[in-house]
Amino acid sequence: xxxxxxxxxxxxxxxxxxxxxxxxxxxxxxxxxxxxxxxxxxxxxxxxxxxxxxxxxxxxxxxxxxxxxxxxxxxxxxxxxxxxxxxxxxxxxxxxxxxxxxxxxxxxxxxxxxxxxxxxxxxxxxxxxxxxxxxxxxxxxxxxxxxxxxxxxxxxxxxxxxxxxxxxxxxxxxxxxxxxxxxxxxxxxxxxxxxxxxxxxxxxxxxxxxxxxxxxxxxxxxxxxxxxxxxxxxxxxxxxxxxxxxxxxxxxxxxxxxxxxxxxxxxxxxxxxxxxxxxxxxxxxxxxxxxxxxxxxxxxxxxxxxxxxxxxxxxxxxxxxxxxxxxxxxxxxxxxxxxxxxxxxxxxxxxxxxxxxxxxxxxxxxxxxxxxxxxxxxxxxxxxxxxxxxxxxxxxxxxxxxxxxxxxxxxxxxxxxxxxxxxxxxxxxxxxxxxxxxxxxxxxxxxxxxxxxxx
Amino acid sequence: xxxxxxxxxxxxxxxxxxxxxxxxxxxxxxxxxxxxxxxxxxxxxxxxxxxxxxxxxxxxxxxxxxxxxxxxxxxxxxxxxxxxxxxxxxxxxxxxxxxxxxxxxxxxxxxxxxxxxxxxxxxxxxxxxxxxxxxxxxxxxxxxxxxxxxxxxxxxxxxxxxxxxxxxxxxxxxxxxxxxxxxxxxxxxxxxxxxxxxxxxxxxxxxxxxxxxxxxxxxxxxxxxxxxxxxxxxxxxxxxxxxxxxxxxxxxxxxxxxxxxxxxxxxxxxxxxxxxxxxxxxxxxxxxxxxxxxxxxxxxxxxxxxxxxxxxxxxxxxxxxxxxxxxxxxxxxxxxxxxxxxxxxxxxxxxxxxxxxxxxxxxxxxxxxxxxxxxxxxxxxxxxxxxxxxxxxxx
Numbered sequence: 001x002x003x004x005x006x007x008x009x010x011x012x013x014x015x016x017x018x019x020x021x022x023x024x025x026x027x028x029x030x031x032x033x034x035x036x037x038x039x040x041x042x043x044x045x046x047x048x049x050x051x052x053x054x055x056x057x058x059x060x061x062x063x064x065x066x067x068x069x070x071x072x073x074x075x076x077x078x079x080x081x082x083x084x085x086x087x088x089x090x091x092x093x094x095x096x097x098x099x100x101x102x103x104x105x106x107x108x109x110x111x112x113x114x115x116x117x118x119x120x121x122x123x124x125x126x127x128x129x130x131x132x133x134x135x136x137x138x139x140x141x142x143x144x145x146x147x148x149x150x151x152x153x154x155x156x157x158x159x160x161x162x163x164x165x166x167x168x169x170x171x172x173x174x175x176x177x178x179x180x181x182x183x184x185x186x187x188x189x190x191x192x193x194x195x196x197x198x199x200x201x202x203x204x205x206x207x208x209x210x211x212x213x214x215x216x217x218x219x220x221x222x223x224x225x226x227x228x229x230x231x232x233x234x235x236x237x238x239x240x241x242x243x244x245x246x247x248x249x250x251x252x253x254x255x256x257x258x259x260x261x262x263x264x265x266x267x268x269x270x271x272x273x274x275x276x277x278x279x280x281x282x283x284x285x286x287x288x289x290x291x292x293x294x295x296x297x298x299x300x301x302x303x304x305x306x307x308x309x310x311x312x313x314x315x316x317x318x319x320x321x322x323x324x325x326x327x328x329x330x331x332x333x334x335x336x337x338x339x340x341x342x343x344x345x346x347x348x349x350x351x352x353x354x355x356x357x358x359x360x361x362x363x364x365x366x367x368x369x370x371x372x373x374x375x376x377x378x379x380x381x382x383x384x385x386x387x388x389x390x391x392x393x394x395x396x397x398x399x400x401x402x403x404x405x406x407x408x409x410x411x412x413x414x415x416x417x418x419x420x421x422x423x424x425x426x427x428x429x430x431x432x433x434x435x436x437x438x439x440x441x442x443x444x445x446x447x448x449x450x451x452x453x454x455x
Numbered sequence: 456x457x458x459x460x461x462x463x464x465x466x467x468x469x470x471x472x473x474x475x476x477x478x479x480x481x482x483x484x485x486x487x488x489x490x491x492x493x494x495x496x497x498x499x500x501x502x503x504x505x506x507x508x509x510x511x512x513x514x515x516x517x518x519x520x521x522x523x524x525x526x527x528x529x530x531x532x533x534x535x536x537x538x539x540x541x542x543x544x545x546x547x548x549x550x551x552x553x554x555x556x557x558x559x560x561x562x563x564x565x566x567x568x569x570x571x572x573x574x575x576x577x578x579x580x581x582x583x584x585x586x587x588x589x590x591x592x593x594x595x596x597x598x599x600x601x602x603x604x605x606x607x608x609x610x611x612x613x614x615x616x617x618x619x620x621x622x623x624x625x626x627x628x629x630x631x632x633x634x635x636x637x638x639x640x641x642x643x644x645x646x647x648x649x650x651x652x653x654x655x656x657x658x659x660x661x662x663x664x665x666x667x668x669x670x671x672x673x674x675x676x677x678x679x680x681x682x683x684x685x686x687x688x689x690x691x692x693x694x695x696x697x698x699x700x701x702x703x704x705x706x707x708x709x710x711x712x713x714x715x716x717x718x719x720x721x722x723x724x725x726x727x728x729x730x731x732x733x734x735x736x737x738x739x740x741x742x743x744x745x746x747x748x749x750x751x752x753x754x755x756x757x758x759x760x761x762x763x764x765x766x767x768x769x770x771x772x773x774x775x776x777x778x779x780x781x782x783x784x785x786x787x788x789x790x791x792x793x794x795x796x797x798x799x800x801x802x803x804x805x806x807x808x809x810x811x812x813x814x815x816x817x818x819x820x821x822x823x824x825x826x827x828x829x830x831x832x833x834x835x836x837x838x839x840x841x842x843x844x845x846x847x848x849x850x
Contacts, residue, residue, distance in 0.1 A: 288813075406800060
C-alpha cells in the first residue's frame with residue numbers, strides 16, 4: 001500500500017465511487033458533464049441541454065384577455081389519409097384505407113388503441129346481429145373478432161347470435177399488431193385540436209401533445225374522434241347533444257361468492273357481466289344525461305361516479321357471502337356516449353330502419369344490441385359533411401336521427417362506418433376528388449373485396 | 456236453368472266471394488267487415504247498442520229492409536252458412552235422418568238479443584251465422600291457439616247437427632233466419648189487413664205465439680243484459696283493440712266474428728279464452744309478446760261489423776288509450792346497469808324518457824301518461840327475459 005496517491009489513482013478511485021453511487025441508486029453529484037445524446041448507462045440521456053422554449057408565441061395576457069398570437073406550426077407529417085382517433089372506427093378506417101393502397105397516419109389521444117372499447121372498458125360487443133341472429137358486422141371488424149378468437153383469454157361468448165365479451169388488454173395488444181402489420185403511421189398521445197382549412201376544404205389537422213402544437217397535412221381527414229372534434233373545428237354543421245355519461249368498472253373475486261350465506265332477497269343485481277378473466281366482471285354504469293363536452297360536467301361525472309362505484313362496492317361487500325368481491329379498477333376513460341352529431345348529406349334514420357329502406361349508396365349494414373331490429377342500411381351520405389370537403393366522419397358522430405344514436409354508437413356499427421370511411425377516403429385520394437364526389441360503386445366494390453357486408 | 460240451380464249458383468258464388476274475402480288473398484278490412492255486416496240482425500242489435508249508424512250497420516239495415524219484402528230470400532239466395540248447412544242436410548236426408556219438427560229457438564234468440572240490445576248489451580249476438588262464418592278465417596291469423604279455432608269447432612258441430620237433424624240450424628236455431636221470419640210477419644199482418652194476401656201465403660214458421668214469445672224474450676234479454684252489465688262486467692279491465700267501446704258493453708256487442716284478429720297485420724289480437732271470464736269468452740284481447748299495435752294502422756276498427764270497435768283514424772290513434780305501460784325496475788335491464796334503450800327507441804309516441812335517479816344512481820324509464828296510448832311497442836321489444844320488464848296494463 002502506497003502512502004501517496006498519484007493523480008491517476010485518484011481519478012480511478014473517484015470513477016469507481018461514482019459507479020458505485022450509480023449502482024446503489026444513491027443520487028450522487030454528477031461528476032462529469034455529459035455530451036449531447038451520449039448515454040450515461042443508468043440515467044437518462046440529455047436530449048436538449050440548457051433549453052429555453054422559444055418565447056413570443058405563448059399566449060399573452062393583454063387587457064384582461066388571454067391572447068394566442070399567430071404562430072407557425074411545425075409540420076409533423078404529410079400523408080394521404082389522416083385518421084383522427086384510434087377507437088373502433090378509427091382503427092378500422094386506418095387499416096381499410098391502408099389496404100386500399102394509400103399512405104395512412106393515425107393519431108390517438110391516449111397511449112393505447114381501442115378508445116372507449118378498451119379505455120372505457122366497454123367490453124361487451126353489442127350490435128353486430130339482427131333479428132334471427134344473423135351477423136351483419138363483417139369486414140375488418142369481423143377480422144378483429146376472428147383474431148381475438150385465436151388469442152388465449154381474449155374473448156368469450158363468440159357464438160352465432162350472441163354478444164361476445166372481450167378482454168381490454170387483448171384488444172389493445174391486437175390493435176398494435178394489426179396497425180403495425182397494416183403499416184399505418186401512428187402518433188399516440190396526440191390530441192386533435194384543430195382542422196387545417198383551405199376555404200371549405202380540410203387540409204389536415206393540428207395536434208396538441210407534450211411536443212407542443214404540430215400539424216399533419218393530409219388529402220382526406222377521417223374524423224373518428226367520436227365527439228366530432230375535427231368536423232366541429234372545420235366548421236361543418238352538427239348537432240350538439242346531451243346523452244348519458246357513465247363510468248365502467250371491473251370487479252374481481254366473483255368466483256369467491258358464497259351465495260349460500262346470502263339471505264333471501266339480498267342478492268345484489270349490479271354485479272355486471274363476465275369477462276374473459278375468470279372471476280372478473282365488467283360493470284356498466286349508465287349515468288345521467290349531460291353535456292359530454294362541458295368540462296365542469298365531465299369533472300363532476302368523474303368524481304360522482306367514482307364515489308358511487310366505491311360506495312356501492314362497500315355495500316356489496318357488506319352482504320353476507322360477498323365479502324371478498326372487490327373493485328378492481330375503474331375505466332381510465334369516462335363513458336361519454338353521444339356529443340356532437342354530424343349533419344351530413346344523408347342521415348341514418350329510425351324511420352328508414354322501420355321501413356327497411358335500401359340506399360343506393362349503402363356502405364354498410366348495422367345491427368342492434370339484442371338483435372331486436374332488422375338489418376338497417378347505412379348510406380354513404382351519413383359520413384359526408386354537407387359543406388366541408390376532404391373530410392369524412394366515422395363512428396358514433398356520423399349523421400343520424402338521435403333516435404338511432406343508441407345503435408349507431410355501438411362498437412360493431414363503429415367498425416362498419418369506420419371501414420367505409422377508410423375505403424372512401426382512400427378512393428377519394430386515389431381518384432383525386434373530394435370524398436363527396438368519390439365513386440360509390442368503386443367504394444362498394446372495394447368494401448366487398450375487404451369482406452364487408454352491404455346487405 | 457231451373458230456379459233451384461240458379462239459386463244454388465248464386466249462393467255458391469256468394470260463398471266463393473266470402474271465402475276469397477276471408478282468406479288471405481285479399482286483406483282489405485272493409486271487405487272483411489262486409490261478411491258479418493250483411494246480417495240485418497247484427498245491424499239492428501248494433502244500432503240499438505251504440506246508437507249511431509256506421510257504414511257496416513247501414514248495409515245490414517238496408518238488407519234488413521229488403522228482407523221484409525220477401526220471406527227468407529236472404530237464406531235462400533245469399534247466406535253462405537246456409538249453403539254449407541244445406542249440404543249437410545242433404546247428406547243427412549240421404550242417410551235417412553229426419554228433420555226436427557218443433558222448436559222456434561231462433562226466435563227466442565232474436566228477442567233475447569234485441570231485448571238485451573235495447574239495454575246496451577246484445578246477449579247471444581255471437582249466434583249470428585255470418586259472424587261465425589267470418590270466424591272460420593281466424594286460424595289463418597293465429598293457427599296455434601285452440602281459441603282461434605272456436606268458430607271452426609262451432610261450425611263443424613253445426614254441420615254434424617244438420618246431418619243428424621237435417622235443416623235444424625236454419626229452421627230451428629238460426630237467429631238470422633228467425634229474424635227474417637219476424638220481419639216478414641209484420642208486413643204480412645199489414646197486408647192481410649189491407650186484403651192483399653202475400654204471394655207466398657204459407658203459414659209462417661212458428662209465428663203462432665209470436666207476441667208472447669216476443670214479450671218474454673225481450674224481457675229475458677233485458678234482464679240478462681242488466682245482470683251482466685251490473686255484476687259481471689263492472690270493474691273488469693282488459694287490453695282491447697283500439698277504439699273498443701266501454702268494457703261493460705264490449706263483451707256483449709262483440710259478435711266474435713274474429714275480423715279484428717284476421718285483419719291485424721301485427722297478429723297481436725287473440726281470442727280471450729280465460730274460463731273465469733265467461734261473459735268475455737272469445738272476445739279479442741291484445742297480447743304484446745311479439746309485436747305491437749302499429750301506429751299507422753286502424754284495420755281492426757275498419758273490419759269490425761258491430762261497432763264494438765268504433766272507427767278511428769290514424770290521426771286519432773295517439774289519443775286512443777289501449778292501456779298504459781308500466782316498468783318493473785326489478786326486471787328492467789337498466790336496473791342491472793345493462794346498456795339498453797330498446798323501449799325508448801321503439802316507442803312511436805316518444806312517451807318514454809330515461810330519468811337518472813340520483814338515489815338509485817341508475818336510469819329509470821318514466822312513462823308519460825299523456826303520450827302513452829298503450830300500443831305495446833315497448834313490451835313487445837323489451838329484451839328482459841323470462842319476464843318483460845315493461846308491460847302494458849289496462850287503464
